[in-house]
Amino acid sequence: MIAVAGASGSGKTYLAERLAERLRAPIVPLDAYYPAASRISYDDRDKVNYDHPDILERELMVSQLRSLAAGETIERPVYDYGTHDRSPETRTVTPGDYVVVEGLWTLWYPELQPLYSLTVYVDTPDSICYARRLDRDTHYRHRNEEQERRRYQQVREMAALYVWPTRDWAQVVVSGLPTEEQVLRALGLHFPAHHPPRREP
Secondary structure: EEEEEOOOOOOHHHHHHHHHHHHHHEEEHHHHOOOOOOOOOHHOOOOOOOOOOHHHHHHHOOOOOOOHHHHEEEEEEEEOOOOOOEEEEEEEOOOOOOOOOOOOOOOOOOOOHHHEEEEEEEEOOOHHHHHHHHHHHHHHHOOHHHHHHHHHHHHHHHHHHHHHHHHOOOOEEEOOOOHHHHHHHOOOOOOOOOOOOOOOO
16 A cells, blocks of 8 residues: 655656556545535535545544555545535445545554555645635636635645645655656656566555
8 A cells, every 4th residue: 555645736646647557556635534414504614624634534444544554445435625525426446456545644644554564755835835826726626716815825824734744654755746756656666667576464
């Protein structure tokens, strides 16, 4: 099981996707474990602090990742960023030789640490993270630009407490502008590309 961590807009999802492609592995985003919020009005959902690690449905997340590490198939939740709510649908995840786990707090939760065979932190300057997040959330998640500008102050404050410190806990730190060579380096490999030996969870 490979953990990919980093701040919002750091490029961790991009790196996780490249790793998954190379390893033919499923990805589990920790964002999937944001809670259902159908009983809360949309306006109130918009006020929730989504950048604190206590927001995730931790018991379900830990249980499902432990199941994957044990070789079991799960039905993970699906989160809808547009509505700030969990979708009624689920997604089947069947583990192979590898599972890639990505998210803000993959290295924060102590219960998950024993599951990982490799931990990677994507290190990106805050100014670049901010620009990427603003572009993503306004163009792809259809959010208000001014609201997102204001919200980023909270994002930065939470990252300073719960994301940036986890850089020190990663086995490998890579740039936020990953290339194929960096992906291989993160796995401890070298060119030419080849299928790596299996890592036990």
